[in-house]
Amino acid sequence: MYALRQEKLKQIEALGQSAYPNTFTPPEDHPLRTIPEIRAEYDAKTGEELEAARVPVAVAGRIMAIRQQGKAGFATLQQEGQRLQIYVRKDAVGDAAFELYRLLDLGDHIGVTGYLFRTRTNELTIHVETLTFLAKALLALPEKYHGLADVELRYRQRYVDLFMNGVLNPSEPESGSPEGAVLNESPDPGVESKELEAGSRKLEAGNAPEIHVRDVFVKRAAVLRAMRKFFDARGYIEVETPMMQPIAGGAMARPFTTHHNALDIDLFLRIAPELYLKRLVVGGFDRVYEINRNFRNEGISTQHNPEFTMLEFYQAYANYHDLMNLTEELIQFVAMEVNGTTITHFNGTEIDLGQWERLTMREAIPRFWDDRAGPKPSPADFSSVAALRAWISRVAPENRKTDPRPGFVSELLGVPEGENPHHDLHASLRFLDLQLSHPELSSGDGTLGRAIYSLFEIVAEKNLIQPTIIYEFPLAVSPLSKQKPDEPDWVERFEFYIGGFELGNAFSELNDPEEQRRRFEAQLAERERGDEEAHQMDSDYVRALGYGLPPTGGEGIGIDRLTMILTGARSIRDVILFPLLKPQMIGDGNQ
């Protein structure tokens, strides 16, 4: 194939065309237009109107389809994700140009001049007068109907994925007529549950709009534009802070390490910009935001990529309640700018980004507790480790020997699934109880707080589909947040969840340097116990606080995840142009 097309390229050159021309400059009486421009202007024009005007145009694009018809033929050009048909007649373009047309392959770039008309089937088409070769596709395009379906190939060769512009959420092929499938939804109580599930999936797929690869990234750009518009209008200034940091702070995560040769020092790719942005607030930038990459040396999943894009913003003289209001405004604003509506479809569910709920973490746990799994926890059960363990033992009594040696986790979680539908929940609770019974495996002071946070993640997180703000977090998992005045074990922090996962994290910033130093020291103790994600000491940050950080609210929002929600893409890899994959050996392209 490759060699054949190289040979064709030589033949094209023999026709007087340049193999790799530098540009396409049509004559002045045929202005160069983009396909989207032409479609926007002439899609509504009738064949008679076009014939009367005989609109001369020049267009360039990639050939996505060719239909030869003897001494004439059609081709479909694509540019900026849109398509336009061209019609090439031997008697209109001449022998040489028609010979060129016959040498064209799918994927080639060409430029044409001609005039617009409508075919017998009323399709807007360019009647070609001249044909200019622009670039060759030496490799074969994917199958024209199904496109690139292999997920791995789509990520590895995103350039192909993008111009094929396939659908991310193809609906299941229907066995009957489309009308029949839609009407086939009446729930029959006698039908097996399997069939009911299949029916509801079909229904959901019918409701959710198709997601095209290219559109996802166009929308992603719109998300960024909308966010800048939102913050710029509110007097925030956009800043850039170090991506390479001597201390990777501002979050609990494992960093990537790199090395600066001239200075001979190790540096970390940042896990968050937080501590630098707050230094800027100390410096008198009362409202700052940054949109940039963070790097976390952790697992990869449908919600995690090692590098991801984060918005962080800080506002002096604001607290976490102010940020809750701002968050709801921001997400609604972005949704309206990007989609023109606050309604979105994610994972088969309709979500309204204009309707928010606010719950404390301690409210959310009983709220989303499934009563069939046992009695829900009461507020008193969160008062101490002993009380929490007593509740767990009522809900998920130990029915198996436990052992704090390495390997006990798999033994515990390896309980064969029985008739209990809450096996996973109970196993998770028993694992939590096991940790609580061996504080030396975790730690002392923060044990209760960490356990309640774990409980929240186990019980509530996956159920937070509609936009929900969860506020008041345990101090133990919040080393940079300000305490609640009336409950010093809890901090003024919230996270918001949509679609069953976390999108943002915000709090009233801790600005007492002495308290901050103690928090860092407590984190260091965690680190010594083996928690590699515990925060490191940042003495310069403590010094900055020593100069006085005003009362400040700060927040981080995951741009990739927000883009997932706004586009309906179910994997973070579908909203990142080049997600990280293991490198693969490839051939030289020749066959």
Add this chain to the structure above:
RNA sequence: GGACGCGUAGCUCAAUUGGCAGAGCAUUCGACUCUUAAUCGACAGGUUGCAGGUUCGAUUCCUGCCGCGUCCA
């Protein structure tokens, strides 16, 4: 890190207890001056992810490895 699943022609997919590895699209050649998943005819295209094992015989069964996906941690 664990469990499960997938890997067959450039692409999308078949292949019966384990019995000659096939189709469509793309490519090549031919026909066709309004087609649009164009149509019609012909040709060609393969180390079935890699390495072993069982077997007279392996795409199929087994083991290991590689890559990807989903779920869990």
